[in-house]
Amino acid sequence: MRKISVLKWVPPFARGSVKEFRVRWALEEAGLPYEEEVLTPEDQDAASYRARQPFGQVPAYEDGEVSMFESGAIVLHIAEKSDALMPRDxxxxxxxxxxxxxxxxxxxxxxxxxxxxxxxxxxxxxxxxxxxxxxxxxxxxxxxxxxxxxxxxxxxxxxxxxxxxxxxxxxxxxxxxxxxxxxxxxxxxxxxxxxPAFGRALAAHMALYADAAKAEAAE
Incomplete structure (x- = not known):
């Protein structure tokens, strides 16, 4: 199963802009299922994660064949496998x-x-x-x-x-x-x-922060 790393919390202005959203959208366009690896700041700093993503950022990506980071590279990797994202000629x-x-x-x-x-x-x-x-x-x-x-x-x-x-x-x-x-x-x-793929990706991305948004609204 494909897996992308995501952040458990980001400030409101960043919601909808975290770079893992690009990968979600690409996977949705390609019709490829995926799982989330939800990270806290401590997880980002862990040696095991830094071994996969040296800068501690998201997303990191795995699909059973490759393990990689950088959203642009990941999107192109997905596009290489999908006519929906890249022509074959x-x-x-x-x-x-x-x-x-x-x-x-x-x-x-x-x-x-x-x-x-x-x-x-x-x-x-x-x-x-x-x-x-x-x-x-x-x-x-x-x-x-x-x-x-x-x-x-x-x-x-x-x-x-x-x-x-x-x-x-x-x-x-x-x-x-x-x-x-x-x-x-x-x-x-x-x-x-x-x-439609954009809508599905954004909904999944924003669902991460739903509880945080409720708490902020209550303050």
């Missing part, structure tokens, strides 16, 4: 891989820069100075992506793992209007979120 495979890496290297760093300023350093003077440049660069990157998506439903001629990765990156901006104010990007994310 060489050009289709290559373009799926290129968009997966584009999400991680061309878009995610710009997103992460802004979200870190928003969530972790909002009152720091250096962050206030950094913010205009970070937001300008992010806006430019999103404009380039929107230009490619103009007139398209997906990044290529069908949904692939590249779209899955790109949408999970864009969703990290849902606390701001960077995506929602660009109609082509807003529609793109909403199309992806309407996929």
């Amino acid at each position: 060489e050009q289709g495979r290559a373009r799926t891989m290129q968009w997966t890496f584009a999400a991680l290297t061309s878009i995610q760093p710009a997103v992460a820069d802004v979200t870190a300023l928003d969530f972790f350093y909002p009152q720091e003077e250096w962050a206030k100075l950094r913010r205009p440049g970070a937001e300008e660069f992010l806006t430019r990157r999103l404009g380039q992506l929107a230009g490619h998506l103009q007139g398209r439903e997906w990044l290529e001629d069908r949904f692939t793992a590249g779209d899955l990765m790109m949408v999970t990156v864009l969703r990290d901006l849902r606390h701001r209007d960077f995506v929602s104010k660009v109609p082509v990007l807003d529609a793109y994310v909403k199309r992806a979120e309407a996929r």
Whole structure:
């Protein structure tokens, strides 16, 4: 049975953005069952887990054939086994891989820069100075992506793992209007979120934090 490591608790702003969600979604698109390995902070620091994931992060993944970490690599591994996530022809495979890496290297760093300023350093003077440049660069990157998506439903001629990765990156901006104010990007994310596999993956992901959410609401 496939197994992915997940976190027992994360703060509210991170729910829906933890990188294990990408793997859940990929498995749901591929129709592959899986189990959760729920981790506490102590579990993350344990030598046995660090032997599998040196940085103590999630997800780590096992399927009986491979043991690996890094969400992008795991999603591509799953996609290699699923027509739902990657075409079988060489050009289709290559373009799926290129968009997966584009999400991680061309878009995610710009997103992460802004979200870190928003969530972790909002009152720091250096962050206030950094913010205009970070937001300008992010806006430019999103404009380039929107230009490619103009007139398209997906990044290529069908949904692939590249779209899955790109949408999970864009969703990290849902606390701001960077995506929602660009109609082509807003529609793109909403199309992806309407996929049944996305709904199943998000429900399973959020179920982890249901008890914590109830406790927070009661405070």
